[in-house]
Amino acid sequence: MRRVAITGAGTINPLGHSVQATQQAMRDGVCGIGELDIRDVERLSIRLGGQVKGYDPDSRFNRQQLALFDRFTQFTLVAAEEAIAQSGLDFDGGLAAESGVVLGTSGGGLNTQDENYRAVYEEGKNRVHPFIVPKLMNNAAASHVSMRFNLKGPSFTVATACASSNHAMGQAFWLIRGGAAKVIVTGGSESMLCFGGVKAWEGLRVMSKDACRPFSANRNGMVQGEGAGVFVFEDYDHAKARSANILAEVVGFSMTSDAADIVMPSQDGAARAISGALKDAGINAEQVGYINAHGTGTAANDKTECAAVSNVFGHHANEVLISSTKSMHGHLIGGTGAVELLACLMALKDGVIAPTIGYQEPDPECALDVVPNEAREASVAYVLSNAFAFGGLNAVLALKKA
Amino acid sequence: MSENVKDRVIQIIAEQAVLEPADVSMDQSLSDLGVDSMGLVEAIFAIEESFDITVPFNANEPEKSDFDISSVASVVAAVEQFVAEKSA
Numbered sequence: 339m340r341r342v343a344i345t346g347a348g349t350i351n352p353l354g355h356s357v358q359a360t361q362q363a364m365r366d367g368v369c370g371i372g373e374l375d376i377r378d379v380e381r382l383s384i385r386l387g388g389q390v391k392g393y394d395p396d397s398r399f400n401r402q403q404l405a406l407f408d409r410f411t412q413f414t415l416v417a418a419e420e421a422i423a424q425s426g427l428d429f430d431g432g433l434a435a436e437s438g439v440v441l442g443t444s445g446g447g448l449n450t451q452d453e454n455y456r457a458v459y460e461e462g463k464n465r466v467h468p469f470i471v472p473k474l475m476n477n478a479a480a481s482h483v484s485m486r487f488n489l490k491g492p493s494f495t496v497a498t499a500c501a502s503s504n505h506a507m508g509q510a511f512w513l514i515r516g517g518a519a520k521v522i523v524t525g526g527s528e529s530m531l532c533f534g535g536v537k538a539w540e541g542l543r544v545m546s547k548d549a550c551r552p553f554s555a556n557r558n559g560m561v562q563g564e565g566a567g568v569f570v571f572e573d574y575d576h577a578k579a580r581s582a583n584i585l586a587e588v589v590g591f592s593m594t595s596d597a598a599d600i601v602m603p604s605q606d607g608a609a610r611a612i613s614g615a616l617k618d619a620g621i622n623a624e625q626v627g628y629i630n631a632h633g634t635g636t637a638a639n640d641k642t643e644c645a646a647v648s649n650v651f652g653h654h655a656n657e658v659l660i661s662s663t664k665s666m667h668g669h670l671i672g673g674t675g676a677v678e679l680l681a682c683l684m685a686l687k688d689g690v691i692a693p694t695i696g697y698q699e700p701d702p703e704c705a706l707d708v709v710p711n712e713a714r715e716a717s718v719a720y721v722l723s724n725a726f727a728f729g730g731l732n733a734v735l736a737l738k739k740a
Numbered sequence: 741m742s743e744n745v746k747d748r749v750i751q752i753i754a755e756q757a758v759l760e761p762a763d764v765s766m767d768q769s770l771s772d773l774g775v776d777s778m779g780l781v782e783a784i785f786a787i788e789e790s791f792d793i794t795v796p797f798n799a800n801e802p803e804k805s806d807f808d809i810s811s812v813a814s815v816v817a818a819v820e821q822f823v824a825e826k827s828a
Contacts, residue, residue, distance in 0.1 A: 557800065
């Protein structure tokens, strides 16, 4: 089996337009959540979100490109460019055929769907732009990354709601570990903050109107965000041979299905995914110093997740640090695990644990060290990243300090 | 009007509970009737659509809501109040 290194990272999200800006914001406990600024917001009862601000599509892409790039594709390309530049790789020669793209998204081109349904239903237009289908399809982002960077190997899109990008990165890990690829550009992207997207979420009545406060007793729901995180996963020996800067090593992955309920999480399914990732990595719970939680800020997720961690970690649950950065950037749905992996890299590389901000009241059902409100210094050798999706599909990654 | 509100709310709850309206009594709780959290949000949606009202309810903190779901009677009373406020 091949070892897998991470040699590049890129992002655009509510906390920043680069990895450096995002990790600085995570250190500082910055909140990127605010009033939504989208069309028809006055008809929404939820007007809070983690929007990417200060981003001008016209400064990054030309008119022909924008005719084909939904916002989720734009975010992906911005993040991929940063990640691949950092890796120092180019895919001109034989490496192209051994390199691919595996990305997660849940809604794909939801803004494109929203705008064009509006055009034909509300505005009564009988014609839409010819490229709506290639713009809205869920694999558009993966395909455009493959075209932009000449990646000709295994490439596809994974859609498992809130676990999409962890599932995608897990597939990337397996493809390289099993020898099917040398390099996979992986992660995820989401852009659901449009009228129809938020309206659909309102219906579930799980959204907060004031803040995302994971693990806090007074938490009252999730807040949605948007953005992308993209990483270069590379065969470890390949990376070593070219003296690449290795940000971290991916050492374990596990996925499970609750087979129980379409929205309510299961402690058993989560616990099996967490213990599965440890087993796959060949480590025990005591070696894990930090867990990036799924931590959505809903009543149901946070207590179930804490119970699952306590169940798997036993006494070490009292020592391990666990935080939810969703408190700062919101829930990026299909892109969330990717942006949250930046907190994992920061923990391993810089010894800084991102906080759970907005934490106000201890909850006896979430009695773990959730790194409340302020970042903390800690030297950690291994970290886990949890993602538990609607539909009961769970994906947990294990990373090791390089 | 009030009787209509009561009948319609019971009809909506009965539909979620897969019962006949006659089998729903006012002192029962929604969980007594077998209405789970998803059935509850569907019932609220049906109530909002039927009466053209907005019901303030967050599934994360049901106890903080003005919408008292402890029994069928409390749901009917709350909906009657929302409908009265709307026409006031």
